[in-house]
Amino acid sequence: MADVDDFFRLREYDSLMREVDRLRQGIAQESERLSRRKSELSDRIELLNSRESQFRQFNHQIAELDRRLAQHLSPEAQSKLEEEGLKLLAEQEEISQLISEDQVFIQGYSKTVQELESEILAEIQSSEALIAQTLKRAESVYATLPTEWHAQYQRILAKKPAHGVFSRIENLKCQFCRYTISKVLESEVDVGLQLKGCPGCGRLLLPYKTVAG
Numbered sequence: 366m367a368d369v370d371d372f373f374r375l376r377e378y379d380s381l382m383r384e385v386d387r388l389r390q391g392i393a394q395e396s397e398r399l400s401r402r403k404s405e406l407s408d409r410i411e412l413l414n415s416r417e418s419q420f421r422q423f424n425h426q427i428a429e430l431d432r433r434l435a436q437h438l439s440p441e442a443q444s445k446l447e448e449e450g451l452k453l454l455a456e457q458e459e460i461s462q463l464i465s466e467d468q469v470f471i472q473g474y475s476k477t478v479q480e481l482e483s484e485i486l487a488e489i490q491s492s493e494a495l496i497a498q499t500l501k502r503a504e505s506v507y508a509t510l511p512t513e514w515h516a517q518y519q520r521i522l523a524k525k526p527a528h529g530v531f532s533r534i535e536n537l538k539c540q541f542c543r544y545t546i547s548k549v550l551e552s553e554v555d556v557g558l559q560l561k562g563c564p565g566c567g568r569l570l571l572p573y574k575t576v577a578g
């Protein structure tokens with residue numbers, strides 16, 4: 366027969382596993398944060414590349430214009446080309462300005478991302494160590510539980526009930542879903558110390574002795 370300590374250990378196991386979940390979520394969030402920053406950086410590098418290629422295109426266009434200006438042209442044609450040339454130079458100057466801004470941004474941001482990466486990798490490493498340690502502890506607690514409880518616990522856990530897998534009986538109702546609990550079930554839980562699920566929500570009903578106080 367199970368005793369009160371089994372219930373304490375079941376709760377301990379459950380809270381250890383929730384801690385593992387929390388740590389894993391933390392790792393996923395941090396990895397996501399890092400990859401967002403990295404993709405911002407690579408977007409900006411891509412933008413810089415496309416501006417540099419625009420800049421080179423302007424060079425070609427200006428060189429082509431100069432070639433045409435060197436030919437014998439009518440004064441109107443010549444002034445029209447000169448006007449076009451000035452326009453091209455102004456546009457190229459604008460691009461050049463943007464390129465310098467990109468370069469300054471990329472330089473600073475690369476450094477930021479690098480620092481963030483080493484920070485996050487260190488955090489992940491320590492979380493992973495903590496996960497391994499917590500799992501080891503959880504495993505040893507799990508092994509001491511009545512074996513028939515294992516499947517029962519896993520079944521309710523798989524449903525991922527909001528606010529956890531446990532409930533308690535309060536005035537012959539499930540504290541969580543308010544389902545009416547029979548006196549027979551109440552005594553199986555409180556006196557018999559059996560692990561039973563609430564017929565309403567399936568959460569495991571903790572005996573009075575393990576939750577009082």
Ligand SMILES: [Zn+2]
Nearest residue numbers: 539542563566
């Ligand atoms: Zn319930």
